[in-house]
Amino acid sequence: xxxxxxxxxxxxxxxxxxxxxxxxxxxxxxxxxxxxxxxxxxxxxxxxxxxxxxxxxxxxxxxxxxxxxxxxxxxxxxxxxxxxxxxxxxxxxxxxxxxxxxxxxxxxxxxxxxxxxxxxxxxxxxxxxxxxxxxxxxxxxxxxxxxxxxxxxxxxxxxxxxxxxxxxxxxxxxxxxxxxxxxxxxxxxxxxxxxxxxxxxxxxxxxxxxxxxxxxxxxxxxxxxxxxxxxxxxxxxxxxxxxxxxxxxxxxxxxxxxxxxxxxxxxxxxxxxxxxxxxxxxxxxxxxxxxxxxxxxxxxxxxxxxxxxxxxxxxxxxxxxxxxxxxxxxxxxxxxxxxxxxxxxxxxxxxxxxxxxxxxxxxxxxxxxxxxxxxxxxxxxxx
Amino acid sequence: xxxxxxxxxxxxxxxxxxxxxxxxxxxxxxxxxxxxxxxxxxxxxxxxxxxxxxxxxxxxxxxxxxxxxxxxxxxxxxxxxxxxxxxxxxxxxxxxxxxxxxxxxxxxxxxxxxxxxxxxxxxxxxxxxxxxxxxxxxxxxxxxxxxxxxxxxxxxxxxxxxxxxxxxxxxxxxxxxxxxxxxxxxxxxxxxxxxxxxxxxxxxxxxxxxxxxxxxxxxxxxxxxxxxxxxxxxxxxxxxxxxxxxxxxxxxxxxxxxxxxxxxxxxxxxxxxxxxxxxxxxxxxxxxxxxxxxxxxxxxxxxxxxxxxxxxxxxxxxxxxxxxxxxxxxxxxxxxxxxxxxxxxxxxxxxxxxxxxxxxxxxxxxxxxxxxxxxxxxxxxxx
Numbered sequence: 069x070x071x072x073x074x075x076x077x078x079x080x081x082x083x084x085x086x087x088x089x090x091x092x093x094x095x096x097x098x099x100x101x102x103x104x105x106x107x108x109x110x111x112x113x114x115x116x117x118x119x120x121x122x123x124x125x126x127x128x129x130x131x132x133x134x135x136x137x138x139x140x141x142x143x144x145x146x147x148x149x150x151x152x153x154x155x156x157x158x159x160x161x162x163x164x165x166x167x168x169x170x171x172x173x174x175x176x177x178x179x180x181x182x183x184x185x186x187x188x189x190x191x192x193x194x195x196x197x198x199x200x201x202x203x204x205x206x207x208x209x210x211x212x213x214x215x216x217x218x219x220x221x222x223x224x225x226x227x228x229x230x231x232x233x234x235x236x237x238x239x240x241x242x243x244x245x246x247x248x249x250x251x252x253x254x255x256x257x258x259x260x261x262x263x264x265x266x267x268x269x270x271x272x273x274x275x276x277x278x279x280x281x282x283x284x285x286x287x288x289x290x291x292x293x294x295x296x297x298x299x300x301x302x303x304x305x306x307x308x309x310x311x312x313x314x315x316x317x318x319x320x321x322x323x324x325x326x327x328x329x330x331x332x333x334x335x336x337x338x339x340x341x342x343x344x345x346x347x348x349x350x351x352x353x354x355x356x357x358x359x360x361x362x363x364x365x366x367x368x369x370x371x372x373x374x375x376x377x378x379x380x381x382x383x384x385x386x387x388x389x390x391x392x393x394x395x396x397x398x399x400x401x402x403x404x405x406x407x408x409x410x411x412x413x414x415x416x417x418x419x420x421x422x423x424x425x426x427x428x429x430x431x432x433x434x435x436x437x438x439x440x441x442x443x444x445x446x447x448x449x450x451x
Numbered sequence: 452x453x454x455x456x457x458x459x460x461x462x463x464x465x466x467x468x469x470x471x472x473x474x475x476x477x478x479x480x481x482x483x484x485x486x487x488x489x490x491x492x493x494x495x496x497x498x499x500x501x502x503x504x505x506x507x508x509x510x511x512x513x514x515x516x517x518x519x520x521x522x523x524x525x526x527x528x529x530x531x532x533x534x535x536x537x538x539x540x541x542x543x544x545x546x547x548x549x550x551x552x553x554x555x556x557x558x559x560x561x562x563x564x565x566x567x568x569x570x571x572x573x574x575x576x577x578x579x580x581x582x583x584x585x586x587x588x589x590x591x592x593x594x595x596x597x598x599x600x601x602x603x604x605x606x607x608x609x610x611x612x613x614x615x616x617x618x619x620x621x622x623x624x625x626x627x628x629x630x631x632x633x634x635x636x637x638x639x640x641x642x643x644x645x646x647x648x649x650x651x652x653x654x655x656x657x658x659x660x661x662x663x664x665x666x667x668x669x670x671x672x673x674x675x676x677x678x679x680x681x682x683x684x685x686x687x688x689x690x691x692x693x694x695x696x697x698x699x700x701x702x703x704x705x706x707x708x709x710x711x712x713x714x715x716x717x718x719x720x721x722x723x724x725x726x727x728x729x730x731x732x733x734x735x736x737x738x739x740x741x742x743x744x745x746x747x748x749x750x751x752x753x754x755x756x757x758x759x760x761x762x763x764x765x766x767x768x769x770x771x772x773x774x775x776x777x778x779x780x781x782x783x784x785x786x787x788x789x790x791x792x793x794x795x796x797x798x799x800x801x802x803x804x805x806x807x808x809x810x811x812x813x814x815x816x817x818x819x820x821x822x823x824x825x826x827x828x829x830x831x832x833x834x
Binding site: 069070071073074076078079082099101102103104106109110113116117120121122123124125126155156158159162166167168169170171172185188189192297298299300301302312315317318319321322323324325326327328329330331 | 452453454456457459460461462465482484485486487489492493496499500503504505506507508509538539541542545549550551552553554555568571572575680681682683684685695698700701702704705706707708709710711712713714
């Protein structure tokens with residue numbers, strides 16, 4: 069057995085889900101409950117009926133890659149050859165980290181709070197991982213000076229997930245510019261930024277920073293999973309500068325050959341019909357109602373600027389957040405994700421997703437607030 | 452850049468395909484040209500219309516896993532929990548090799564001729580790879596004594612692809628039993644056998660050896676890509692003993708989360724309608740016509756017992772087989788894959804696939820025979 073794999077743990081999120089009952093209110097879930105547009109599947113099915121379902125090239129269908137490059141129009145990622153279609157965004161993250169980082173000398177800097185996968189992949193690959201944890205309620209959600217101060221001479225990659233899973237905060241344009249300047253000023257071998265933009269289409273602010281717009285060493289990763297309720301389709305992509313893309317495509321080829329031809333045709337329909345923002349209006353109105361429910365609950369929370377999560381505070385940094393989340397399932401039938409898995413600054417927090425029925429979500433926030441009050445942990449929060 | 456990735460080369464097969472012209476007769480192709488049954492896609496599309504397209508568990512849909520376990524009924528792999536659904540069989544091979552092998556101490560033995568991916572993955576992972584190359588025309592295509600003699604104390608995994616890509620030869624039941632006995636008699640830590648069975652449904656012999664039937668340390672890998680013309684669906688699976696499956700599922704989870712929910716529903720339709728052997732009659736009749744064409748061509752060939760490849764001899768072991776294959780495209784407009792990429796014993800051979808029109812295939816064999824005759828390489832073969 070490979071000891072690096074044996075040492076890494078599985079997903080806490082999936083383990084908590086396994087504890088849920090049929091009656092549970094599930095705020096743990098990391099995917100939309102909206103239905104995808106079935107017309108896209110019907111169109112892809114017709115295409116298969118006429119053309120079969122054969123391998124694509126390793127890099128993926130040229131028309132889809134062109135549509136993606138054109139949609140985002142990042143100056144150094146503007147051509148179809150800057151786009152590789154992957155099995156969801158997760159394979160893209162794996163390929164980028166695996167290919168770019170030399171375990172013998174390189175270090176990755178993960179800006180937290182963040183989805184645990186980046187740290188897990190670094191651990192599996194034996195790559196040194198430096199984590200910079202930012203307070204979820206800080207004024208600047210991705211404080212540039214804090215991030216730049218954490219870059220070391222060995223840093224070869226900085227991972228930033230914005231809109232952020234779990235906090236829902238969005239990196240500002242000025243922050244992106246400041247980080248880009250800082251990294252460019254450093255000289256020497258370039259430091260790449262892996263910008264995970266998987267919640268990019270679900271934003272509630274006009275100030276949305278995108279590394280691809282200003283930083284030439286950007287790897288932008290995205291998918292249709294969240295925007296179009298297509299988590300089960302496993303269709304994502306990576307955009308990368310020309311000098312490294314061939315290496316990414318090679319690794320992707322040896323890992324999975326190519327992405328699904330069927331899924332690529334569903335994706336092409338999404339782009340062709342300009343359907344990427346189809347679900348945004350629902351999230352905008354859902355978020356407004358969620359903010360009302362949060363205010364009514366009395367809980368301290370992070371106001372989401374993107375995505376479909378709201379983080380709520382249930383204790384201070386010293387609390388056993390996993391034990392709280394487990395007791396919350398057992399005793400109050402509410403599933404929420406303990407914040408400590410996303411960063412040390414989120415001990416005492418829960419990540420709640422707001423993809424379900426608003427009445428259920430409101431009820432769940434009340435149960436969480438009462439449970440924390442009864443356990444006496446709430447008194448320790450800032451309220 | 453990770454030097455292990457930089458050092459590995461891309462796919463020779465894909466590179467040769469890139470040279471082909473619209474007029475080329477393509478015998479290089481490694482996928483069916485038959486159409487998949489569109490009814491399975493229509494059923495999966497209806498399912499998505501009713502249920503959405505959400506993540507599955509990491510291991511995959513339980514109904515599909517149960518159908519697969521029941522279909523093959525391998526004694527130690529007989530339960531749904533022995534099956535993990537993957538993004539094609541290639542991800543399954545990667546996960547198995549990556550998870551099982553410790554680069555610091557383990558060695559993998561690849562039985563060749565074989566598809567190059569196993570050696571490439573070992574190279575990427577820095578795992579010592581021992582290759583045992585068998586003559587494609589030997590009486591026993593997978594000579595047990597030769598294979599057992601190549602097992603060292605460090606061998607932790609033996610990779611066997613049968614029905615074989617490229618030779619089309621099928622391992623006999625008695626050979627499987629003999630190898631299993633030999634590995635069990637060895638004592639110490641178990642040696643796993645990765646039996647790549649991706650051509651399992653396309654066989655032209657009754658004597659089909661399956662490690663899953665007799666050897667408790669079998670990892671069986673398969674897919675619907677070849678049997679049901681679904682290469683572009685990216686749906687495969689690995690079957691593994693209970694003691695290692697949780698580690699495989701964990702690695703698979705961090706790599707790609709889960710396989711496509713849509714693809715799993717297409718696969719469920721294939722099993723539900725008992726459609727796994729639907730294309731076999733076509734291949735049986737195609738193979739008979741191909742054997743006629745081969746005999747007429749005068750070429751020396753390996754008679755395929757499974758799959759859809761026939762290997763033909765165009766020179767001796769000292770020939771530059773890649774140069775021959777490239778010249779064959781440039782000068783005779785025929786794409787075929789040089790045998791040396793599958794094993795040192797196949798220098799001087801070409802892999803041809805027989806998935807296309809029989810008239811074209813016949814024409815291609817004639818061109819190959821004439822080209823080899825003109826270049827004077829044929830005189831060196833055994834004919």
